[in-house]
Amino acid sequence: MATLVKEKGINSFKCFMAYRNVFLLEDDEMLNVFQACRKLGAVAQVHAENGKIIERKAEQLVADGIRGPEGHSYSRPEAMEIEATTRALAIADEANCPLYVVHVMSAEAGEAISKARRRGQVCYGEPIAAGLACDNSSYQHTCWRHAAGHVLSPPLRDPSTKERLWRMLATGELTCTGTDHCVFKADQKALGKDDFRRIPNGVNGVEDRMSVLWEKGVETGILDPCQFVAATSTNAAKVFNLYPQKGRIAVGSDADIVVWNAKETRTISAKTHHQNVDFNIFEGMVCHGIAEFVISGGRLVVDERQLKVTQGAGRFVPMPAFPPYVYNRLEKREAAKSAGTVAVARDAYDGPVIDLKAEQERQKAVAKEQREPLAAAAARRRPQRTSSTGRQPGAAGATCRRARSACPAPSSTTPSRPGAASGRTSRPAVPAQAACGEAVD
Ligand SMILES: NC(=O)NCCC(=O)O
Ligand SMILES: [Zn+2]
DSSP states (O other), rough: OOHHHHHHOOOEEEESSTTTTTTTOHHHHHHHHHHHHHEEEEEHEEEEOOOHHHHHHHHHHHHHTOOSSSHHHHHOOOOHHHHHHHHHHHHHHHHHEEEOOOOOHHHHHHHHHHHHHHHHHEEEEOOOOOOOHOOOGGGGGGSOOOHHHHHOSSSOOOTHHHHHHHHHHHHHHSSBBOOOOOOOOOHGGGGGGTOGGGEEEEEEEETTTHHHIIIITTTTTSSHHHHIIIIIIHHHHHHOOOOTSSOOSSOOOOOOEEEEEEEEEHHHHHHHHSSSSSTTTTTTTTTEEEEEEEEEEEEEEEEETOOOOOTTTOOOOOOEEEOHHHHHHHOOOOHHHTTTOOOOOEEEEOOOOOOOHHHHHHHHHHHHHHHHHHHHHHHHHHHOOTTTTSOOOTTSSOBOOSSSGSSSSSOOOSSSEHHHHHHHHOSSOOOOOOOTSBBOO
């Protein structure tokens, strides 16, 4: 991590709480990563889902015969995202590490982030285009390819979730919008044709993000165009320390400019998109907002809606450690927190200290002392007569003190230990029982 941060321009690390035996980190391992991030001035990212419970649930679903893509969604309930998000926030707070929760798919997980922000924690949530525009009805689709095409983690949620995530973006409770773009063609998704656990996770997003978010966020009046720019560009540039080189149009900033035509519409389709995949989760969506011109690093890359890129022209932009937007507040908060964590000056305790071993011995001796008179009394109450079989009467239970005439006949006189009836027994047999349930001699 130190090499990546100090020499390679990487300032964030994603931790997975899902995908057991592949990526999943235990809580203490995550604490280690968060502490390392804090030390190096990086931002911790987290994929927040309780992978262990999900795995168990998925196993059960398969055992119950649910093998289609709907099983993916059933196996990853919202509660598992909420729980993991809350846990990650607590661990990050413990490590005084900034936390960026990627692909927030659950509104309540978003609310957990919002609550932590209100408590002053330095944390951010990023819903994605898929979660802001689609819902879990796709997993019920009868076309396997269609349903599998929507498999990502955490999965799409019920239709009311989108609206709630949008509101949190509008209020600033959630900070950025991403895509988690991670596409698989039909033959790759088909790895899980008989078992949803083997469907590769991920959906498209990068190419259509701006149009989809404009349509769902700005055309609906939830965000104004300036909030749209903040949620799609400026805020991310600040969190990942690219601002003002990125995220701003100003002298000295990179010449990255989009001329956006908000009046016209386009229809999204896998038939016309540019990304190298045969499926589009936004298929058929009509969106206002078309990039007429795009200038990237001073070069025209979209000219009158036509893509004009040269392969290999992109360049890596190093991201320096300690983003001020994140760390300035974090450092002050950390100082305030540790100011409250001081040892209290007091006189040393000079009284006796218990000797735990000696105390244990003492307690054992007391218990023994209490047992002995009871055993002696029990022995005194026990009749001394020995039966003709050599059996000690009442050896394994209380003796029936009723007169024989009042007590029904024993249910059996057969000794419960094999061999006892032959007289070979050297140990007392268990006494037979009367019908009243009490032992008889
Ligand atoms: N969102 C999604 O399923 N992406 C694939 C890898 C990951 O889980 O982050
Ligand atoms: Zn992830």
